[in-house]
Amino acid sequence: MIEKILPPWVASAEAFDDPPGVTLFPEEEAAIARAVDRRRREFTTARHCARQALAQLGLPAVPILPGERRAPEWPDGVVGSITHCAGYRAAAVSLEALAVGIDAEPHEPLPDGVLTAVSLEEERDALTRLGGQIHWDRMLFSAKESVYKAWFPLTRRWLGFEEAHITLVPSGTFTARLLVPGPLVDGRELTGFTGRWLVADGLVITAIALPKSPAPQA
Template sequence: MIEKILPPWVASSDCFEDPPDVALFPEEEAAVARAVDKRRREFGTARHCARQAMAALGVPPAPILPGERGAPGWPDGVVGAITHCAGYRAAAVSLEALTIGIDAEPHGPLPDGILPSVSLPEERAAIARLDGDVHWDRLLFSAKESVYKAWFPLARRWLGFEEAHLVFSPSGTFTARLLVPGPLVEGRELTGFTGRWLVSDGLVVTSIAVPGKPTP
């Protein structure tokens, strides 16, 4: 499903169930040795997806260990992102991307009281005006997660929910304007991202993929 909102120069793989025979590298096993079963299954299946996506690029299997702030550590030359939620795991990788952010969430309303803590007043006003069967509050949360995942590998610092202003198009795209100074990227200050979103199969998925060099 995630492939529908990613460009052709990004490889992806997803699962709606946890395969029973997922094999982890010893280093990965050590990383989740004390984790509860739910976390182990999320971790294992997400890495299964990541290695399938890497294989599509000709990248051999390798450990993908949690790094700073839990961000996955990719093999040299690989840029990617991982997401997991109830009933869904996915990974997206590229050899041509500057950064990638993906997120998946159950397509339902956010729990009471959460929206004000993850959004700006103008964002709440904007999504209140949008029509359709989309739970825009959940979509906003998912897109903010994708923004953070795309931001962190470039900036190496935290980005709060209130530090990016998102605007959605019902056509399946969104823009994110950074409200804090961004890092220099290829000689220019990063000021925001553009992304895509999709609602399908009881899920909302969002993605950002920034190319790192001209693609064929």
């Protein structure tokens, strides 16, 4: 499902349950030694998806440990992203991208009070003009999560919810305008991201893939 909103130069794998018999590397086991069962299952299946995606790139299975701010540590030359929520786990990786960010959420309204905490007033005003049967508040939250996941490996800096302005487009895309100085990419300051979104099977999924310059050919 997630491959529908990723370019062909990004490999992905997903799971809608936690398959039995999946094992972790000893280093990964150590990283979640004190985790509760739910966290352990999320972590294990997400790593399983990540190794499936790496295999599509012709790369061997390796430990994928949580690093700074729990961002996954990928093999040299690889960028990627992991997401999980109730009933869904996925990973996306690429050798041809500068950054990848993915996020999945249940397709339901955000809990009371969350939208105000994670959005700008201008964004909330824009949501009221979007119609249809989509929970746009959850979509906005997911897009911001994908933006952060693409941003952090480039900068190693935190990005607050209020530091990027998201514009959601009903046709299935979104743009993110950075409200703080971005990193230099090919000698230019990065000012934002573009991404795609999908609603299916009770899920909201968003994805960003920032290509190297020039963009890889399909």
